[in-house]
Amino acid sequence: MLDKMTVLLKQMRPLRILLSVAAIFLCIFATPADTPADYEGLGVLTTLILPALTPLVFLVMLLDALMNRVWLIDAKGEDIQKFRNILLVDLILATMLFIFWIPYFISIWN
Numbered sequence: 165m166l167d168k169m170t171v172l173l174k175q176m177r178p179l180r181i182l183l184s185v186a187a188i189f190l191c192i193f194a195t196p197a198d199t200p201a202d203y204e205g206l207g208v209l210t211t212l213i214l215p216a217l218t219p220l221v222f223l224v225m226l227l228d229a230l231m232n233r234v235w236l237i238d239a240k241g242e243d244i245q246k247f248r249n250i251l252l253v254d255l256i257l258a259t260m261l262f263i264f265w266i267p268y269f270i271s272i273w274n
Contacts, residue, residue, distance in 0.1 A: 175246045176253070180228065186221050187257040190214060194264040197271035215268065222261045229254035 173181060195210050202211045229251050236247040 172249055175249055184257055187225060187261055190218050190221055191260050191264045195268050197267040218265050222258055225254050225258040
């Protein structure tokens with residue numbers, strides 16, 4: 165298991181790892197629904213900054229998944245498994261972001 169994680173991290177490279185960490189961070193600190201905006205202190209981070217970053221990270225995850233799918237079309241050898249692994253990680257994290265944050269955004273729109 166640890167060996168597979170090491171291989172996956174080597175395949176993902178630093179920017180994708182940073183994007184994945186950002187997505188996991190946003191999932192962990194998802195703002196609950198019906199939370200009023202706070203304009204002072206640490207509340208700014210959880211009620212203004214994180215909700216603004218979430219759609220950006222979500223769309224970048226989907227864009228990265230799309231680009232990996234495009235590269236997968238012409239891949240040969242070990243690159244096939246590499247792009248499949250990265251595609252799977254991107255889609256799982258994008259789905260997690262969607263699930264964790266959709267109640268908050270629905271409460272804003274209503």
